Amino acid sequence: MTDLTLPLVLAAASLGAVAMTTTAALAGWRGWLAFKRQELSQGDRPDGAALGNAGTRIELADLRERIRKLEAIAAGVDL
Incomplete structure (x- = not known):
């Protein structure tokens, strides 16, 4: 039988890295959306309309x- 420990550890580490990258990207995307929502809502204010x-x-x-x-x-x- 072959030793499957190394491939399993590499697969688990790769899956963890992908999960962390995805989580960070999702957090950045949500932050960007919140920023754009705030930017759009400021355009509705009278002080923003002066510009x-x-x-x-x-x-x-x-x-x-x-x-x-x-x-x-x-x-x-x-x-």
């Missing part, structure tokens, strides 16, 4: 420019 997003600011600037042009047309001023 705004670049697309929203550009859209507001475009709307303001359109309003300025319409007011100029209504006042009879050529642009």
